[in-house]
Amino acid sequence: MIARKPLLHLFFGLLLFCRGPALAEQANDAIGRKASEPYKGDLSIFENPKRDENLQINRVMDLLRIKRGSRVADIGAGSGWFTVRSARRVGKEGAVYAVEINRDYINHIKRRARQEKLLNIRTILGKPDDPLLPPAGMDAVLLLKTYHEIAEPIRLLRHVREAMRPGARLGIIDRRGKGSDHGLNADVVIKEAARAGFKLVEQYDFVKADGMDYFLIFISRE
Numbered sequence: 777m778i779a780r781k782p783l784l785h786l787f788f789g790l791l792l793f794c795r796g797p798a799l800a801e802q803a804n805d806a807i808g809r810k811a812s813e814p815y816k817g818d819l820s821i822f823e824n825p826k827r828d829e830n831l832q833i834n835r836v837m838d839l840l841r842i843k844r845g846s847r848v849a850d851i852g853a854g855s856g857w858f859t860v861r862s863a864r865r866v867g868k869e870g871a872v873y874a875v876e877i878n879r880d881y882i883n884h885i886k887r888r889a890r891q892e893k894l895l896n897i898r899t900i901l902g903k904p905d906d907p908l909l910p911p912a913g914m915d916a917v918l919l920l921k922t923y924h925e926i927a928e929p930i931r932l933l934r935h936v937r938e939a940m941r942p943g944a945r946l947g948i949i950d951r952r953g954k955g956s957d958h959g960l961n962a963d964v965v966i967k968e969a970a971r972a973g974f975k976l977v978e979q980y981d982f983v984k985a986d987g988m989d990y991f992l993i994f995i996s997r998e
Contacts, residue, residue, distance in 0.1 A: 805930040807968060810956035814877065814925045819855035819884060827857065831920075831949070831983045837865055839978065839993060840916040840945045845869040849914045849939065851907050851932075852876065852922025856885035856897075862918075863894045873914070875900045875907040905931040909939035918947045924960040933972035937996050946974060946994040949983055962990045973997050 827833075842848055844867045850859045853874035863872040874885045874897060882899045889897040902908045905928040917936055919926075926932055936946060948969070953959020966976050974994035983989045 804971075805928060807929060809954075809964070811927045811929075812925045812956055812958045815854070816878065819881065822855040822857045828861075830985070831989075833858065833861055836918070836947065836949070836983065836991065837862060839980070839991075840918065840947050842866065842916050846915040847871050847873075847913055847941075849873045849875060849907065849909055849917040849936075851902070851917060851919045851936070852925065853885060854881060856888045858918060858920050859885060859897055860888065860892055860894060863889075863897050866896060868896055871896050871898055873898045873900055873907075873909060875902045875909070877902055877904055904928060906935045907932065907939070909936070911938055912941055914940050914944055916945050916947070918949070920949045921951070923948050923950050923965060924953060924955055924958055929968050930972050933969055933974065937973050940996055943995070945977075948992045948994070949989060951984070951988045952990070959988075962992060965992060969994050970997075 842862055842865055844865070846866045847870055848862045848866060850862065850872060853859050853876050856874055859872050859874040866872060874882070876882050876885070876899070879901055882901050885897070885899050889895070900908050904926070917940065923929065940946065946969075948965055950962075950965065951959040952961050954961070955964070962979070969976070969992075973996060975997045976992060977995050978993040980991040981987060981989070983991045
């Protein structure tokens, strides 16, 4: 038994050594703030007829350079409100990936895509920290009023970055807040995105007349 102790010590030492980078990465991903509970309610809340005008969604798509043939990800797609609008813009040559962690919402988007005959919509049941997008496949990604609900944003954004093509744009639209109140201040988002390998290139406040919402555009930092 005495002779086996050095082997056991060696085994546990190697185990800790191998897990060290993973544990260090988890520690580096910590955000030290609260996130809001993901919305699970009635999807009709996303279908306000004035939402197009309030958010100026066509201008948003212009700034994200979404055009015919683009491949777009809508993370936190909800009812598919942005999904269907971007799907119409990219046309049959493009594709839109609607990502949700709520299976009922995914099923709703599938039905909506069939009803609206938008065959270029793909649905993904993602993970809270990984949208499970195809690698190096996206020209544009949008998180529309979703970021404040993400409990592990650094990890999720790293996966988003892996899914983006060179020159692709990441857009984040949200409202000012402290994280737990269904909003998060823009400066916090900018700092967290930087930790995930993004740099801010444009910032706007036209997406809501009350001045509470903001629109950030990032690209991958080389």
